[in-house]
Amino acid sequence: MLSTSGQPEPATLVAFDRAVASDLPVAGALLGRGAVAHTRIRLADARAMRPGPLYRWDAEVLVFTAPDVAEYRLRSDAIQVAPSPGADPQQVAALLIATALPALVWWRRALTLHAAAVVLPGATGAIAIAGPSGIGKSAVAAQLLARGARLVADDSVAIDTVSDGFVASGLAGGYHLGDGERRFCPVAPDRSLRRAPLAAILLLARDARAPSLTPLGPLAAMPCLLAAQHRPRVPAMLGRRAEVLDACARLARAIPVFAWNREYAVPDLTAREWDELARIGG
């Protein structure tokens, strides 16, 4: 559809529980039919980038520069994307969802964890599965989805504080699998949730220790939650470290947190893991 100016109208999508009007594809965003967009993503003309730090301030604009890919200029309600000449559009779009959108989540004062999130069958609350890149968050989420779970987020989870707890949201329309070339796996609309109350956080690890799912007290959970922040440089640039500490402390006190160690050699969830997850997330 064209606007009155003759330019294509941006698609209205839902990402991290916010309506977004975007010139670029946002893999995993839900359709935002009838939604009024409060966030605008614009595609600017390609331009050469000057060398500099990954993140910097330009007056009141936070600038994230990915060399040879794009420059992402962020305000609280907008992202302007200027690709580098010859940049792969898929890489430009990938960093939009991997870095620029999570940065906007930080800006609205939500905690942002490097995590997937799902709601198990029969449950109403989401379990967030946090951990570093490549640990298997999306692979676990995919297995849970195959058994009837609904997707809330794939790589980045926004955790907003509400009057009676915490709400999780993300890009619920699909997940990415694969180590080198990641492929996007869309999820049917009835298997996606725009948002869900947060029920538990699982901190995923894979090492030589025996597989286990161990509850952590609030004090033990604190450093793990801080380490699970997605793009922690952003809240630092926004001057939000104190707020992040406070948010993690409130989360640690209110939400069950577990250390989940899985065996590298066992990619599929075991029967015992299924039972434990059902107990935690049910």
Add this chain to the structure above:
Amino acid sequence: MSETVWLRSDEWVGAEVEDSFVMVSIETGKYVALNKTADAVWRALETPCSVSKICDILIERFEVEPEHCARAVATTLETMRTMELAKPQ
């Protein structure tokens, strides 16, 4: 006892979690959880405070022997200096 006055760094923020006080460096993001002694010393440093005054506060709070307290405070302050949590004036 020494009259060296110590003061907190402005670069750390803290929060209560269970019975502990946890802190993050605004500058580096470094995280620390204070043990009971460190927590008490940190609270005593709400305003710049001499070592002897810190010891008086801890002796009253924990009912410890003065010599033991002085050693514990000295060790704690040195650790805080290393971690840039506090410094002598």
